Amino acid sequence: MSQQFQPPAPDATPHSAAPAPGPSGADFLAPAPAPFPAQSGASFLAPAPAPAPARPANLGLGILAAFVAALAAAAAYGGIMNAIDREIGYAAVGVGALVGFAAGKIGGRNPVLPVVGAVLAVVSVFLGELFFYALAVAGAAGVGLGEVLSSLGVSGLIDIWNEQADIKSVLFLALGAFTGYGSAKKIGD
Template sequence: MSQHTQPPAPDSTPAPEAAAAPAPYPGPSGADFLQAQAPAPARPGNLGLGIVAAFVAALAVAAAYGGIMNAIEREISYAVIGVGAVVGFAAGKLGGRNPLLPVVGAVLSVASVILGELFYYALALAEASGIGLGDVLSTLGVSGLIDIWKEGADFKTALFLALGAFAGYSTAKKIGG
């Protein structure tokens, strides 16, 4: 014998709706959170590639820096930060985590700034004298341009070279690391 129950008769008051159960959380379970996540593998340092990249960047940025200064006919002291950042970026991005690369970035940043200023002087002298850049370089040579640069160097020059070095160092360290 089966027992059969009849549903209660409807009355005029609506029945309270049953509370809907919340949907289960689709994310990882608690056990997944307890397992230690492995850190991303460290990018190995490639000192040679970092140095080559920083050197090429230093040459390219020096040419751009000198050319821009010549085009606007004045020095841009604060641009040394950008020069250092580009050189440091190249060193850190392609060189990785090698601890020597920030130092390389700083040294090549300073060299790039000086080379850019020498290029600016050579371009300005070529324009002022009406001769070609090659003639200026063959007449004065790099040592002659350095002597001209030294005459104009002062505390402000040293300060901006230090800023360029800092930018090259810190950018290479941050990007590489």
């Protein structure tokens, strides 16, 4: 006689009172449920977005940006020194950082730009110190800045710088160069 398969009879006990069924072979092959509810439109296991393509290095724009930043930073540096009537190292570091940042951010990864940033940072710190001396002479003489610049000229301001320069002045030039190089290299990468 042939046997027919009979489905099990429905259980009369509530499910909370029923013993938990043991694991079967199919339970091990089934995917595990997600630990968090599904997010709308996003998945926790989605691949990371592709990195942005590297922007091309633009040497000309990087040098131009560093030059403009050097002029602006020199004016600010000279003005700050005139306002407090002394040199400060943090401002020289800020000048170098600004010049290097402009070179690296606009110019990209060109290996020449950190060197340009260092050189222009030194020029900027030096011009800032000359501007400080011009402002100090104008204030002491009670004349305008234009009159001081026309009577002394750049060579007269350089002579004043040579008389007043000490190890601290040279250190501030070096700090500007170091920071200009480092920030251009870091931002450009």
